[in-house]
Amino acid sequence: MEILFLVLVVLVVLVAAIFIGALFLKQEFSIKKDIIVHRRSSEVFEYVRHLRNQEHYSKWVMADPHMKKTFRGQDGTVGFVYGWNGNKKAGEGEQEITRLTDGRKVDIEVRFIRPFKSTARTPIVIEPVTETQTRVIWGMEGRTKYPMNLTNLFVGKVLGKDLELSLQTLKDILEGRHQVISAPTMS
Numbered sequence: 237m238e239i240l241f242l243v244l245v246v247l248v249v250l251v252a253a254i255f256i257g258a259l260f261l262k263q264e265f266s267i268k269k270d271i272i273v274h275r276r277s278s279e280v281f282e283y284v285r286h287l288r289n290q291e292h293y294s295k296w297v298m299a300d301p302h303m304k305k306t307f308r309g310q311d312g313t314v315g316f317v318y319g320w321n322g323n324k325k326a327g328e329g330e331q332e333i334t335r336l337t338d339g340r341k342v343d344i345e346v347r348f349i350r351p352f353k354s355t356a357r358t359p360i361v362i363e364p365v366t367e368t369q370t371r372v373i374w375g376m377e378g379r380t381k382y383p384m385n386l387t388n389l390f391v392g393k394v395l396g397k398d399l400e401l402s403l404q405t406l407k408d409i410l411e412g413r414h415q416v417i418s419a420p421t422m423s
Contacts, residue, residue, distance in 0.1 A: 255383055263385045267392045268375035269399040275410045277364040280372060281339045283410060284360050286311045287318040287331060292414075293406040295398045300326035327351050331358070346376075354378060372406065374399050 273280055283289055288311050290297045303322030309315045312333075319330035328350040335343040341361050348354045356378030363371040376395055380388060408414035 254386065257386075259382065261385050261388060263379050263381065263388070264377070265380065265388045265391050266375065266377040267395045267399065268373055269396055269403055270371055270373040271400075271403040271407050272365060273370045273372055273407045273410050274368060275370055276368060277362050277370040278339055280370045280410060281342075281362045284362070284372070284406070285333070285336060285342050287316060287333065287344070290318075293402055293409055295402045295405075296326070299323070306330075321350075324351070352384070354380065372403060374403055 288307070292298075297320070300320075300322035303320045303326050306317075306319035308317040308319075311318075314333050314336055317330050317332045320326060321328040327348060329346060329348040331344050331346045333342060334345050335341075337343075339362065341359060344358045344360070346356045346358050348356070356376050358374070358376045361373040361375075363373065365371050376399070380391075405414060
């Protein structure tokens with residue numbers, strides 16, 4: 237009986253320590269990854285500004301090939317909304333183009349509904365390196381409420397791997413090493 241009581245006390249102390257620790261953790265998170273693509277920056281921007289192209293390179297969008305998708309507005313323009321409702325891995329939510337800086341940046345707001353409600357920003361920045369090389373920077377930044385801010389301890393590692401994989405797939409598509417049949421023609 238004493239051992240059971242001791243185990244319960246230790247368990248309560250551990251849970252309390254976790255919740256107290258969360259009080260001191262940042263609620264904001266930010267992660268950025270980049271890759272060099274051997275294409276002109278104008279071509280890269282023209283491709284990434286269309287959210288529907290993420291179906292071919294975003295690990296998150298490809299998480300459930302059978303997810304239900306909805307679209308509002310004209311893809312590649314401010315106000316376009318790409319909604320999804322998928323399996324447990326994909327969840328449910330929508331992403332919207334909130335601003336375009338011609339040839340340089342696509343500002344996207346992602347609104348998650350399931351598995352939990354949250355909002356994040358996932359900007360894609362295009363930087364010319366040379367005339368035929370472009371740096372693509374893709375990030376995610378947001379805020380998690382207490383006590384969910386505990387996830388910020390490992391979110392960078394998990395999201396970082398997903399971003400790196402997605403950027404490598406994007407690079408392979410744009411450099412012609414990964415064939416995509418339904419992608420719009422690049423100019």
